[in-house]
Amino acid sequence: MSELIDEDELLLIPGPTTLSSRVRSVMALPQQSHVSPEFYNSFKELLELSRYVFGNSSGLQFAFTGSGSIGMETAVISLLEPGDSVLCLETGYFGHRFTMMADIHGAKTETLVSPLGSHIDYGTVEAKLKSGKFKALLFTHVDTSTSVMNDIAKLAKLARNAGVLSVCDSVCGIGGAQLEFDSLAIDLVLTGSQKALAAPPGATLIALSKQAYEAMEKRKSPIASYYMNLVRWKPVMDDPKIYLTTPAVQVMLGLREALAQVKEEGIENRWKRHEVLAEAFRAGLEALNLKPVPDRESRAPTVTAFYVPDGRAAEMQETLRSKYALHVARGFGDYKDTMLRVGHFGNISATDILSLLSALELTISGSSMIRPGKAVESARPILQQS
């Protein structure tokens, strides 16, 4: 039998995250039929709750089985036709994944890549969009590989002013970082279930503007996918009694419960909680001389990547796990030895942040002259204010 994660172990990786006992309980119920009235009602509620969390009363709302990448690829395949020109913004690995998907499906991509740690340059985006050749703008809200956050409102507005469809991957944003679909001039926002929504992995959620849906209906070529096809999913969202494929029932029940908990907390309170915890965490990091990857204007309330000394990422990760039962992630690719990444989203509390800072302090204290307690001391005033 594989080793089970202990109840006391805390997932502070950038997704999936620790589940509430309520979410776990609904997922452990006897198997439900996906065509039962009970599941139908739960799914209807899930869609209503998704609208609340996205702030979407003006557009269409979707939720179906699949990881965040299914949501990304669904957006690409449903909106773009082969030969369409797309501007892709890369602020980390996941921005690059979006470009790869658009390339695979035959779009003509042009990329703008920001230097590591910086949000995209909005002036350059504006100038590019003015060329008039792009059908869509693809970008990442918070790129989990670098923890860099782009200003979604600004990018959506630039695209709308230029008559370009805007598509945002907010897999690492929604539920933790401020986002209200109705007040943004945006066409498509997608997320996955396993990050700031604190649901299990396995569902993708999408908000779509009516004009983007009309653009899909007016395509010259048919959408080249059975599953990743928003026009095919629309009637199912209008009436979840319609069968398209069998949903991952337990994942959907867990997601419904997690969304209900977001609503109980209140989305504005949740954004505030994430901001405070992120700020406290970064204050503690700086007290430990651990530098966050993003510059001050590009930091996210959901995830923080930071540099570690002497290429010690693997060893620090292992010490945090084995001695302190805290799971963090290493950097991506070339940064796997020099960076750690922490997801401070979902159900994470002030106590969790203080535990992580103390454990980090104990973990690095062998190699540096840090006064005991300094990290927690730096985080404390920020936590006390809230």
Ligand SMILES: Cc1ncc(COP(=O)(O)O)c(C=O)c1O
């Ligand atoms: C910003 C971002 N986009 C997309 C994805 C892809 O999601 P998934 O791994 O669920 O396919 C991730 C996953 O970590 C992500 O962080």
